[in-house]
Amino acid sequence: MYRRHWPTALGLLAAMMLGWYLIYTELLVREMRRDSVAHSRIYVHILRGLNDPTEGAAEQTLLDLIEEVQALEVPIVVTDADGIPAFVSNLPFDADPTELNDQIRIARYTRDLARRNTPVVEPGLGTIYFGDPPIVGRLRWVPMLQVGALLVLFAAAFWMIRHNLRVERERIWAAMARESAHQVATPLSSLEGWVEILRLPAEEREPLASISAVAAEMEADLERLEKVSRRFEWIGRPVRREPVDVPALLRGLERYVRVRLPQLGRGVELRIEAATELPPVLGNAVLLEWALENLIKNALDALAGSGGSIVVEADATIRRRVAIRVSDDGPGVAPALRRRIFEPGVTTKTSGWGVGLSLSRRIVEDVHGGRLVLEPTEQGATFVMTLPSADGAERSD
Incomplete structure (x- = not known):
């Protein structure tokens, strides 16, 4: 059986055991009801014997009780x-108390009964x-079931969680590979364009x-x-942090x-x-630039084909933090996706992999101890990145 079928097989086995448990419980309930009927009949026989004045009624009642007990x-x-x-x-076996061999066998069985229940001595x-009773033996199986x-x-559940994590991990790796290819393709296509310009005659090139x-x-x-090659290497491992000039970072990205x-x-x-x-x-600086680049590319994708404006604002906030807003006047994010927009695989694009915003949040929150949120707006989308200032971070340390 393939490993990917294990969760399904275990789920079916669990369902079968639960079904068997329900049937087994119903059979126990029915047997207990039969015992209740037998006990009621014993009570009826006793009352009948006590109220029957005919000769030999008491002896007959005792004989009936013996049958009911049996x-x-x-x-x-x-x-x-x-x-x-x-x-x-x-x-549990056939035996005649008058036979010597059976008496020996019965004696062994009585010792077994004495271990289970304390015998009653009647002078x-x-x-x-x-x-x-048989129902007690069956009830012992209930905890085991x-x-x-x-x-x-x-x-x-364990196998299903592992399976889902493995699938999610493979999907993220595929998305990361695609994102890496996309990151590399942009400067490569740009270099190819510059090379074509260099090949032009001087009078056409100037x-x-x-x-x-x-x-x-x-x-x-x-x-x-070079930055792209370092970006993926730094994701998921401690990186050296140093003071980053936000205006200079934004100008370079611009x-x-x-x-x-x-x-x-x-x-x-x-x-x-x-x-x-x-x-x-x-x-x-390299990872922060990557996070901002993803936010700007997300805004560009939202404005694709329709045009519009993208505004990147940076200002200081209280508590020694810096807020960077990336806003666009596009169609915005659907309400159904707003809470899940940063989850891996969630995207508003038909051809997207849903990895850019997830990476940006991981860079901002896991690596830099900041916060990245989608701010409520009436039009377009506004992502707010809040980062601790170098002075504030040093004081908190």
């Missing part, structure tokens, strides 16, 4: 003062050994860009490739995105607004 299937052995069996009923009659069903359920400008852009693309706006989002206006004298934040 119907309860409780094993009983009565021995005389010498320990010799005088009366037996409902033994003038002898010792009464008795066992348990319950424990077995619980174990199977726990095993099924109106487009000078050699120094092309070299500067190619250098920026190479730096971007330069990179603005040059590529014709390819990334036609008709989209990008505006950066950073407060003056903004305190630096304590973090990793």
Whole structure:
């Protein structure tokens, strides 16, 4: 059986055990009701014997009671003062108390009964050994069935959780691979464009860009490739944090995105607004730039085909923190997705993998101890990234 079928098999086994447990319980209930009927009949026989004035009624009542007791299937052995069996009923084997060989066998059985229940000594009659009714033996299986069903359920739940985690992990890895390919493809396509420009004759190339400008852009693309190679390496492991100049970070990101706006989002206006004298934040510049880039790309995807504006604002807040808002005037996020928008795999795009916002939140919250939320708005979408300032983080340490 394939490993992926184990959760289903365990779930079916657990369902079968629960079904069997329910049937078994119903059979026990029916047997207990039959015992209740037998006990009621015994009571009726006693009342009848007490109220019957005819001769021999008492003896007949006792004989009827013996039959009713035998119907309860409780094993009983009565021995005389010498320990010799005088009366037996409902033994699990055929035996004659008058036969010597059977007496030996019955004696062994009485010792077993004595271990289960304390014998009753009746002066003038002898010792009464008795066992348990059949229902007691069946009731002993109930805890075992319950424990077995619980174990199977726990095993099924464990395997299902492991299976779901493995599927989720594989899906995230596939999304990460796709995101990595996308991250690499952008600067590679840009380098390919710059190479085509360099191949043009000088008289055609100069109106487009000078050699120094092309070299500067190619250098920026190479730096971007180096950053991409480090980004995925740093996810999930401790990184060195240092003071990061937020306005400088935003300006560098603006330069990179603005040059590529014709390819990334036609008709989209990008505006950066950073407060003056903004305190630096304590973090990793490469990862923070990645998180902001994902938010801007998310806004570009929301405005694809329709145009619009993206505004990135940064200002200081109380409690020594810096807030960075990325807003767009696109269609916004559907109410049904607002609570799950940061979960891996959740996306509003038909061809998306739902990994960008999840990575951004992980970078902001897990790596930098900040917070990333989707702010309620009437139009468009606004993501707010709150980060501790370098001064505030050092004081809290």
